[in-house]
Amino acid sequence: MKNQSLTHARKNMELTQEELAGMLGYQKATVSNWENGYSNPSLTDAFKVAEILGKDINDIFSGLKVQVSCTDNEKREVI
Structure with missing residues (x-):
């Protein structure tokens, strides 16, 4: 599922994908x-x-699954 909220928030901050990625240390x-x-x-x-986009996390990622690292080094999905 496309994350149009993320795209919209990034563009409102006048950031390219490359600029946002660079701020996070990614490609x-x-x-x-x-x-x-x-x-x-x-x-x-x-x-x-x-934080970078000045938005509440729920405004950008609501309804999406994100990965969290557990103490036993497993990755589990949460909603």
């Missing part, structure tokens, strides 16, 4: 994948994106 393809629904950010990255 442009990572942000593109998040926006196009091919992958989802970790919970930590979702909070960072929300």
Whole structure:
């Protein structure tokens, strides 16, 4: 599912995918994948994106699954 909220918020801040990715230490393809629904950010990255874009995390990632790291090094999806 495409994340149009993320795309809209990024464009409102006049940031390119490459610029946002650079702020997070990723390649442009990572942000593109998040926006196009091919992958989802970790919970930590979702909070960072929300902070950079000046939005509440729920406004950008509501209804999407994000990955959280557990103490036993497993990754689990949460809604």
